[in-house]
Amino acid sequence: MIGKLKGTIDEIGDDYVLIDVHGVCYEAFCSSRTLSRLNVGEAAVLFIETYVREDQLKLFGFVSALEREWFNLLQSVQGVGSKVALAVLSTLTPGELANAIALQDKTAVSRAPGVGPKVAVRLVTELKNKAPAFAGEAATNIGLKQELGEGVASAPVADAVSALTNLGYSRDQAANAVAAAMKTAGEGADSAKLIRLGLKELAR
Structure with missing residues (x-):
């Protein structure tokens, strides 16, 4: 080998x-x-x-070794062979892929050539518990993104991410901004404060 x-x-x-x-x-x-x-x-x-x-x-x-690990991980999903796995890795970095799976962002995954809606659903569903271990540099906020993807994030956090997404930011950008805002505002901050601080983060 x-x-x-x-x-x-x-x-x-x-x-x-x-x-x-x-x-x-x-x-x-x-x-x-x-x-x-x-x-x-x-x-x-x-x-x-x-x-x-x-x-x-x-x-x-x-x-990178991480990209190789994702290549193998992707092929553990039914309907994904080497060609589709390479197409996914051509479209998303390992970090972006981990984030998309954590957020259950089927649209981001389906941007890859050869990945239809059914395969995208299988990817984000079957790999959601494995993605954090392969997040690399994106591991920092992966827990929050999993909570958002599974619909179990607190209401202020979910509302703040939704508001920022409605302003045109991707769910990944919005989640990162809100995670940074939480560090400043604390766990008990309301959605208005998280949105305000999140916008400051995004403006940097």
């Missing part, structure tokens, strides 16, 4: 790279987000997931 490749990028295709490791070029399929961070002729490190089938051997490359 190949776990990681360190080498020089030899070629970049539509959905793959060739990485030269001491004269041997390995083909690794990547998300468009990963491809955008690579340049021909430059040194690179790719975290590799190896697929071995009867008729083929495929390598999938990622710029």
